Amino acid sequence: MSKRKRSIDLLPLNYPSVDPSGSFDDNYEILNSIEEGTYGVVSRGVNVHTKAVVAIKAVRPDTYSRGLTITSLREISVLKQVRHQNIVNLIEVVAGPTAGKVYLVMEFVEHDLGALIRSYSQNRPLFMSEIKTILSQILSGTQALHNHWIMHRDLKTANILMTNKGIVKIADLGLARKYGDELYKYTTTVVTVTYRAPEVFFTNGDYGPEIDMWSIGCIFAELLSKDGSSLFRSHQELGVVQEIFDKIGVPTAQSWPDFRTLPNNKIVRVPKNPPEPTLLQLVPRATAQGKDLLHKLLALDPSKRITASAALNHAFFTSESPPPKHPTQFPSFPSRGKLDATPTTTSPTTAT
Known part of the structure; x- marks a missing residue:
């Protein structure tokens, strides 16, 4: 078998074959680790021929089949299908030195939005003009996914990246799925719980791209906050549901007519005389x-x-x-992986 091109074995039949375009060892070098997640380790690397800095994701193999996991296959499929300036660009898939070892080579994006929001909160809140720029790009990338009948299913600030030129990139598409079949039920173990839409809690997988819009609403509230904190704080499902009722409001015949027909509508008690929702108190800058x-x-x-x-x-x-x-008017920051996350240039003094 060629060192420069190795087919991936034992892929699920409903996914196309993934053929790496070359050998990792022949083309790339790891510079430093950026983060480690459930589905792989992401590092900053360099193309040894062009000297271009890239992000390299070492994909964890499936425990049983030794091939690519369904999550990795979905991410590759979506990144190949949807090319958009606000979605991280997949450059190529390359094979490692051993069978089944695969790397995704992507454009290197300097920052993740969650870290930037927290960094800004230590100095000054984001200006409203900056919030609009960030949010509009998240919406633009999400619109591109939805136009291809794809829902992301894990939008959160940690999965939103931003370049030093102020361009937002949606990343981590391993949970992305096609939608449109009304008879299909999806898994409910999607979306980080603090960004999870209420219908995911109350149905048995009967949801659609609207869950991405709820997540964007949570991100918007985070952008508006003074300290960069999440809108919902609990790490437990029932805790988040209670927070939704407290901050957004309880389901009523007017706000959610079908709520009482949902299979899990009794997982938490809905108060008959709830207090006023506290959402706007949490985002006074809105x-x-x-x-x-x-x-x-x-x-x-x-x-x-x-x-x-x-x-x-x-x-x-x-x-x-x-x-x-304009994105180019954002201050620049040190790249991901560096400890100091303070701006390297000062921002205009006029808050916009």
Whole structure:
């Protein structure tokens, strides 16, 4: 078998074969580790021929088949299918020195949004023009996925990257799935619990791309916060459900007409006389149109939740002042993997 091209064995039949385009050892060198997750280790690397810096994801093999996991296959499939400036670019798939060892070579993106928000909160809150720029790019990348009938299913600030030129990139698409078959039920073990839409809790997998819009609503609230904290704090499912009721509101005949018909509607008691939702108290910086968009993203009823396309045309972006800041006007930061995350240039003094 050729060292430069090795087929991956034992792939699920419903996925196309993945043929690495070359050998890792012949083309790339690891510089330093960035992060380690459930499905692989991501490192900063360099192409030894072009000297281009790249991100290299060493994919964990499936425990039983020794081939690629379904999660890795999904990520490769989506990244090959959807090419967009706000989705991380897959450069190539290369084979490692041993059978079944595979690396995804992607464009290197300097920062993750969660770390940047926390870094900003130590100095100053994000300007509203910066929030609009970041959020509009997240929506644009999500719209591209939805236009291809793909839902991400794990949008959160840790999976949103940003370049030193202010360009946002959606990453970590291992949980992405095609949607559109109304008879198909999906797994409910998706989306980090603090970004998980209510219909995932209350149904047995009967959900669609609206769950991504809820996650974006959570990200929007995080961008608006003064300290970079998550909208929902509990790490337990029932705890998050209770927080949703407290902060967004309880399901009513008006806010979610079908709620009482959902199979898991009794997992938590819905109070008869709930207090006023606290959402707007948590985001006092939100503008009038920002509040309206946030409510539409965090609508309890998925059928009433705003789409990515409609959100991009919302007055928050199109007519309310200030307009989105041009991405190149963002300050630059040290790359991921470095301990110091403070801005390397000062920002304009006018808050926009």
